[in-house]
Amino acid sequence: MKKRLAVLTSGGDAPGMNAAIRAVVRAGLHLGYDVVGIHEGYKGLLSANCRLLTARDVGGIIQQGGTILGSARCPEFKLDSGVQQARTVLEAAEIRGLVVIGGNGSQTGAAALAATGFPVVGIASTIDNDLLGTEISIGVDSALNVALEAIDRIKITASSHHRAFLVEVMGRNCGYLALAAGIAGGAEAIVMPEIEMEPQVVIDLFREAYQRGKSHAIGVVAEGAPYNAAKLAQYCNAQKDHVGFDLRVVTLGHVQRGGAPGGFDRLLATRFGVAAIECLDQDVTGVLVGLQKGQIVSTPYALVSGKTKGIDQSLVRMIGMLDA
Ligand code: ADP
Ligand code: F6P
Numbered sequence: 001m002k003k004r005l006a007v008l009t010s011g012g013d014a015p016g017m018n019a020a021i022r023a024v025v026r027a028g029l030h031l032g033y034d035v036v037g038i039h040e041g042y043k044g045l046l047s048a049n050c051r052l053l054t055a056r057d058v059g060g061i062i063q064q065g066g067t068i069l070g071s072a073r074c075p076e077f078k079l080d081s082g083v084q085q086a087r088t089v090l091e092a093a094e095i096r097g098l099v100v101i102g103g104n105g106s107q108t109g110a111a112a113l114a115a116t117g118f119p120v121v122g123i124a125s126t127i128d129n130d131l132l133g134t135e136i137s138i139g140v141d142s143a144l145n146v147a148l149e150a151i152d153r154i155k156i157t158a159s160s161h162h163r164a165f166l167v168e169v170m171g172r173n174c175g176y177l178a179l180a181a182g183i184a185g186g187a188e189a190i191v192m193p194e195i196e197m198e199p200q201v202v203i204d205l206f207r208e209a210y211q212r213g214k215s216h217a218i219g220v221v222a223e224g225a226p227y228n229a230a231k232l233a234q235y236c237n238a239q240k241d242h243v244g245f246d247l248r249v250v251t252l253g254h255v256q257r258g259g260a261p262g263g264f265d266r267l268l269a270t271r272f273g274v275a276a277i278e279c280l281d282q283d284v285t286g287v288l289v290g291l292q293k294g295q296i297v298s299t300p301y302a303l304v305s306g307k308t309k310g311i312d313q314s315l316v317r318m319i320g321m322l323d324a
Contacts, residue, residue: 010041014139016265023273134290210244
């Protein structure tokens with residue numbers, strides 16, 4: 001029997017996961033491995049819900065959002081007993097190495113499995129962009145583009161009605177999507193968990209935009225900020241006269257996770273997938289594959305797992321420099 005590797009997707013899905021699965025399977029086959037697809041993340045791993053994948057099985061998916069393997073959250077895997085059970089399942093299936101495509105929680109789980117001595121390689125994949133060890137994760141660029149399209153559309157109706165909008169974006173506890181969407185979407189206010197900001201500041205920014213004669217104002221709000229969009233709206237509406245504009249709220253939610261991956265994510269996912277297989281092939285394990293300074297790198301889990309990337313200060317410093 002050929003040496004056997006496996007791949008799973010875990011946590012919140014991200015556009016580009018399928019492209020990563022495809023690359024893992026095809027690069028694995030290319031190097032002479034059999035590749036098993038595990039369904040529904042760690043949940044499927046614990047119940048041995050898996051099947052061998054052929055090159056054809058992953059045909060026609062590079063352009064598809066979501067994950068053909070399915071994803072899940074699995075509380076049992078957070079326990080030592082869950083990790084041990086996963087190892088037993090993998091050994092019983094004669095799997096010699098595992099690729100985990102997922103976000104921060106999934107990579108913490110992967111690190112726990114790797115700590116038992118099982119060969120694991122992670123692929124950074126989350127729209128939150130909160131993983132250390134990579135400047136950008138699979139899905140971030142596509143999710144950002146969805147948020148930007150929404151903001152562009154909202155601006156049009158906002159201008160027609162002289163309104164301000166609070167647009168809430170995902171990111172869990174990380175403000176990256178809000179920061180990037182706020183800057184690239186030309187927002188008047190950006191609210192994120194990493195930067196302390198009194199809600200009054202948002203009112204002031206909207207009011208200043210109103211007084212400068214703008215026909216609309218946009219505030220991009222991270223869902224993880226202490227004042228999310230709903231709380232901020234409540235605060236602002238209590239001082240309606242000070243805002244200037246009439247106010248509306250839009251929560252983008254899971255719309256950002258759906259849809260097709262763009263070219264950047266397809267390419268990134270393909271590069272990550274091939275690199276992950278090369279790591280397993282070269283016995284470089286217990287690492288997370290990511291992108292740094294344009295290069296694909298693998299960073300030991302000891303340096304990245306269980307941690308959260310800080311906000312990009314080079315972006316933060318531009319807020320306030322771009323007002324009109
Ligand atoms: P994401 O990977 O997108 O950040 P989650 O944080 O929900 O999503 O994590 C996905 C899964 O990873 C969890 O359901 C759990 O099975 C596993 N996981 C998360 N945190 C840990 C942890 N501290 N230890 C072990 N496994 C974890
Ligand atoms: O981690 C990705 C993410 O989309 C976060 O931005 C968000 O907070 C969370 O997942 C939503 O989780 P669920 O899909 O379980 O509602």
